[in-house]
Amino acid sequence: MEIAVLVKPVPDAETRLRPDAKGLALDPEGVKWVLAGYDESAVEQALLLKEAAPGTTVRAISYGPVARAEEVLRSALALGCDAATSLEAPPEAPTDAVSVARALALALTKHPASLVLCGKQAGDDEGGIVGPAVAELLGLPDLGVATNVRWDGGPGGLTMERSVEGGLEQGRTALPALVALQQAWNDPRTAKLPNILKSRKAPIERIPAAEVAAAMAPSAATAPRRLGFRLPPPRTGAKMIEYKTPEEAAEKLVRILREEAKVFP
């Protein structure tokens, strides 16, 4: 089986967020770009399926400015992916989800996979649009918020659980299909040092910006325009409730919730 994993470079969780000079996006100055947390679960899932079904190959695919995309592709290779494809962002580097989905679909047309895995969303824009858009572009079924993906070896036999409102749904799909993974349910592995060193020299296929731009062009007119990127006003810290007895503390809090915060009927 050929598996493709879509991975996105996102700012490291420790990044101090700050708007850029125009106030339209995150200031990329000094940001460390890493494999998105949800995508780590997708890579882990791909590797688990590969271990269970010998002969399976896993290709990681990423879109973005070359240095960022190739950084996370090397992380994916160090974890155990077999091959990597980098989609070079055009100079204007569109970041809207549907344009990015079109770029990823281009790579998947060159490297058809029977299973496409991705995270259910990325940790930066938290959109969750790219995966289902790729599925629609390629005419694949898609299953979101999935855990426990298993393959019985046949073309009809991919089973999984999906966490939806109210519970866990057990589903089954034929291949090819796209599955978007819930984060962290599978305890993603960490890369071993020799594999990290090896991944530094591994070849990465690069699809040039001109070709990527042509694939993205059809959604230029619908791409959302950024108007602002803001940080919430700093939280000033809790208003501490003074009290002599626990009962007094409780009564004061109930009164505040009711009269001041208005969150209690």
Add this chain to the structure above:
Amino acid sequence: MTGVLVLLERHAGAIAAASCEAVGVARSIANGGPVVGLLVGPGGAAGATGLGVDRVLLAESPNLDHPSGAQLAVLLAAAADAASSTTIVVPGTARGRDLVGRVAVRWNASAATNVTEVATSGSGALRVTRPVFGGRATEELELPGPRQVLALKPHAFSPPATSPAPTPVEPLALPEGLAKAPALDVRGFQPTVGGKGPELGDASIVVSGGRGVGTPEKFQVVEDLAEAFGAAVGASRAVTDAGWRPASYQVGQTGKAVSPQLYIAVGISGAIQHIVGMVSSRVIVAINSDPQAPIFRVADYGIAGDLFAIVPALTQAVRAARSH
């Protein structure tokens, strides 16, 4: 005139709260145009009256018991065209949100998910605000017309008042593309193992306990407070990792992200892991024995003290307040 189509998602026969919120938003951006609901699946038009939509399109077929994202996208695009809608609003549920990317491609629409504010902005465009980076920042986007598809962040909007007027229901002619759309093969359903109250991701009040609660038995004090509030029960990672409560209780980066009207953190110190899962709650209350605990920096109101004295007193006070 701009019509708006809303997907009415049903859970166990009742229209999901998230869909009611979507109806309110649809009305606010329709500029007097019609707000039309789409109902899918067997079950007829049950639940459709009183929602505040002008009419309901019903896509009925036994094959649509568990519609796939691909099938729903086909139906949404067809219904929006049939109703001359220029915007589609889907509920901010797991299933709803998964439709946005598909509809954006199929219907050639501008798209945004997790929307917390929306306004019309002339020439058919919409301006939306949405949290990013786990609520640590927000972005504002302009979605160009003529077509948009939105998923709302749960609880970010109030549902409109219900109206007793009967809602006209019309069948939606099943579009040709439906047969070609990949179906979903659902083999079973396991209700969430959670507290007795409402579901974590869905609740307007959440009470969570952390390591400070001490033992699995003493966690009951958190559950009693939640019950008094009619709230969902959550937990920090320390609690679920230790096996005091199942993993489905976990709020945080590796658990569920919640944004209720009121979040009460009991005995939770406030590791960043936990904070990112609850910081976008509207009002946060922290109860902790350590007045220096980082949770007090993100909370709106704090009580420093012995939680085993404070929480039972609060449970009593809440019960008393609710019985009046």
